[in-house]
Amino acid sequence: MTTPAAPPRTSATGTPHTRREGRAKVTGEARYTGDIPFAELAHGWLVTSTVARGRIRSVDTDTVLAMPGVLAVLHPGNALRLTPGAGLMGPDANLQLLQDDRVPHVGWPVALVVAETQEQARAGADALVITYDEEPYDTAFRADHPGLRPTAPSPLAMPDVDQGDPDAELAASAVVVDREYTTPEEFHNAMEPHAAMARWENGRLEVVDSNQGSYAVAQVLAALFSLDADTVRVRSEHVGGGFGSKGLRLPHTVLAVMATTILHRPVRVVLTRRQMFSLVGHRPATAQRVRLGADADGRLRVVEHETASPTSTVHEFAEQSTRHSRTLYAADAFRLRTRVVPLDVPTPGFMRAPGWAPGSFAVESAMDELAAEVGVDPIALRLRNEPETGPVSGLPFSSRNLVACLEEGARRFGWADRDPRPGVRRDGRWLLGTGVAAAAHSAGVGASTAAITAEADGTYTVRVTAADIGTGARTALGQIAADALEVSPESVRIRIADSDFGLAWLAGGSMGTASWAWAINEAAVALRKKLADLPGDMADLPPEGVTAHADTTELLAAREQRESHGYGAQFAEVAVDPASGEVRVRRMLGIFAVGRVVNPLTARNQFIGGMTWGLSMALHEEGVRDDASGGLANGDLAGYHVAANADVPLIEADWIDEHDTYNPSGIKGLGEIGIVGGAAAVANAVWHATGVRHRHLPISLERVLSGGRR
């Protein structure tokens, strides 16, 4: 349901603003967690297991403790006891560090060496001899693994769906596409390695941490160390990227707190790049089977989508790849399954557009295959299967403009001139092709609080435990507050990333700005009422100013249920050299409908960043697990390729106007949708260029040279 009423006409939102912290970021003044000096700071260096499964037999601390500068070696034999059951979204045993001698995977933390300097800590960690009793392990994921089982019930799990009569619809279908797709292990690799500094100061635990939500991290630490929540303060002013990896798993933070509690001096722990490949979650490999049954004209009768992924033996995390199937296309019947198998591998986690990114690769590739089978244009096929209500939920849409995205994208990309035949365009050694895919991402909101102070000097200060992990949140929230207060953004001070500001949703799930904006808007309304009720005028404010608070918890709970997503259309043109196997993306275009766009400058950048991830997922990214050791064979940035500058051509992103007040701020969130469908658009373009369908990512040299083999 699209609400006809436009949000109020404003000056700040909807116009481009350069970042508030821009100058600090280009001059090096912006201090990230590992940049902040502290007197008496000690340095912790993690030691991780080299075996895939077993028990720690011995830790030879004596040699290391005798080394210059070494202050302590924490290990399961001397670590602080932690409270079981803590976790950001339910209990997560990954937080129970150094609590027992069990080793559940290669790269599991087994000790922390603390020393006066980084060099000394690292030398100590390198010298620490740990012996293990090794046990047989299984790290090899495959689609037919006998251990695959349904997921455990959890608020995050997508329940399996049996709707209509899938078997009968399949039997009645004129065309059936039945395919398997795989995506590999993928790793966030935020440029800033995870870092934390912890110290006790005036009876409070003070933590400076690189995370996506300081309030949530403070809550977890309080639970884990059995502290009163008020005694823990977590801050994260500047964060060098997160993508889902900074908040759920906190080995650096937990061990820094443990070390400072034992040593009574500030301790900083920074993960190495290699450690980031086993300790902060990752996107698990997926094996997906998609069966689409359709009438001769392409109208879908049935959508079947089964996704399987590995998890660890420590904690269950299942990649919810069927999310995409639940909202994209109408069909008479659905059969959706999520399966998971615990292996002796690190625990996966949320990675940019979890579920959506791999799910869209499978489903949007299958739609392209169906279009070719039916003999209909891939865009026309999608338009033909546009649903009236949520295909699985049956709920009304808060707004849905996928059709407009596809049509506007087709116009701007030049789709009408496209020759549908595969493998017929050449430019020198390159075969050329174009592809399209649809995108969606849930538009959620989390309960948040915010406070705004009208200062005595006529300015305003907004306090909200938001995180700016590169999204431009600081700047966007300034625009939102300015409009809500009907003042200029320059008169608004934005303070974020301090758990003392109270409950707020994380910078995650594409819900951050949407959640914080709602709370800021409510606080602004409350503040303006307070100010209006004051005797006298603004010049008479008390020295401490006037502050109003807001909490959206109840407002959120009172909302009617809606199917609320952002939608988009992705277009790609690729060049493939069949002789060398090289694939180059020549251009990409994304058109999105994500409600209100607060800051066009940073929003466009984020869309394009997501699309760059889609390109990278399509062509480059692949964690290679070495079954001979159970470890990762390419766990560094030379082995695990993310797109480099030369891989990324002209990428354009734009959006269509969309007014949706399901969230009164009008914001749907846009941090993740840019990756959704991107890999499928590229893979579909590779098919159009070469006539070879690539169902396994990434589309590597080897796969192109071998004709798309697994």
Add this chain to the structure above:
Amino acid sequence: MTSTRSTEISLRVNGETHSLTVDNRTTLLDALRERLDLTGTKKGCDQGQCGACTVLLDRQRVNSCLQLAVAAEGRDVTTIEGLADGEELHPVQQAFVDLDGYQCGYCTPGQICSAVAVIEELAREWPSAATDDVRRPPAVSEEEIRERMSGNLCRCGAYVNIVRAVTQAAKNEQVNA
């Protein structure tokens, strides 16, 4: 031979000379960050695989994570903190702000130092892997800049705006040259 596991060195950083005794193991990156409190230079991988630690050494860009501080003795270092002229940003810095050539900002100091050097490398007509014919001077093109900036990974995926910012600064430099 006497053992000297640490060495007294003199480093000229952003025009200022510092005398310090460093553990021979200390990289230039760690010396800048931990000893001189110049934390604008970032550690992204510590292995020469990401470019976040890029600084200018005798005006040429290098990965400071692989440069031993002791081996930089007597050389001239410019870090991100040394690019602006007082309050006035370096043209590359200003272009990054204006064109939003970043997101999280962590790779940004390395990107900007790299870009400053790239513009000079182009002015010196150094070829690159994107140069069609290495016998001829390279063009100042987006393709050249993409290739030359490829030693600086940006995981946020801000390459498109980075290339715009560097191209704008490079073309301005050409005009002013």
Add this chain to the structure above:
Amino acid sequence: MREFDYRRAADAHEAVALLSGEPEARFLGGGTNLVDLMKTGVENPALLVDVRGLPLDRIEVAGDGALTIGATMTNSDLAAHPEVRHRYPALAEAVLAGASGQLRNMATVGGNLLQRTRCGYFTDLSRPCNKREPGSGCSALNGEHHNHAILGWSEHCVATNPSDMAVALAAFDAVVRVLTPEGSAEIPLADFYLPVGDTPHRETALPDGALITGVTLPAAPVAARSRYRKVRERASYAFANGSIAAALHVEDGTVRDVRIAFGAVASRPWRAREAERALIGGPATPEAFAAAADAELAAARPLAHNGYKVPLIRNLVVSTLTELQEAAR
């Protein structure tokens, strides 16, 4: 990283003297590979002798046209040098295809010749590796080896040499100049990298304690029409999955001179002499190029997971020679 002593040498003779009698000493050039290996614990020198400042940072042109490239010249300066760009374009292209601008500014010519393999097992101290720890075994032989050797490997080691520069040098018959306590010596590049055999830890014929002082490229008119093509999993800043340095001189449709070397296929840059022999005096046609590639690749023994390199190299021979021939027309 282990603690170490540091000395800076003023000239090549002093450098060699400082190293002599110090079995745990290493020369430090740009450090781009050595410092990384020291951080991971693969290299644990007790002494570094810094040779980067030696006056060996320039190119000298001999009367017969031969170039002698100083060992401490940076990769960037090498690739930017007019003599290299005009007379050996494939060498400039090879250097520019390697690493990043930052790393090329640091890395020296001598260090590039001595860089170690990027086999992941070599740098993973928890896994067996004959190159790092002789006799411990080769993890890659039956492990992850998508980017390992297809030519010249033994069951003791299947790692590849990662250098791009050395591939072009191999094509142009370079000679490595070294200084030992006994005096100067020259080692043809063809003999510089040792066969793997059962001693993969012995990578070069460089005598103990010897310093590379330079590389000499004989005059080679054919090199003026040369190309380096590198294929890798991203467009830049990645090691090769396969590469080729090639030069071609054709008169009246007949191949008069040809140079071909491959990268990323063996423990050393692979000079394709069989292919060259097959081409000399014959027609310059795509069919002849393919037949020549097949002649060379008859010796290929792909591993379980790197068979794609055989067609890749074959195709690179055909497309690169075809391109060179078309450019000459």
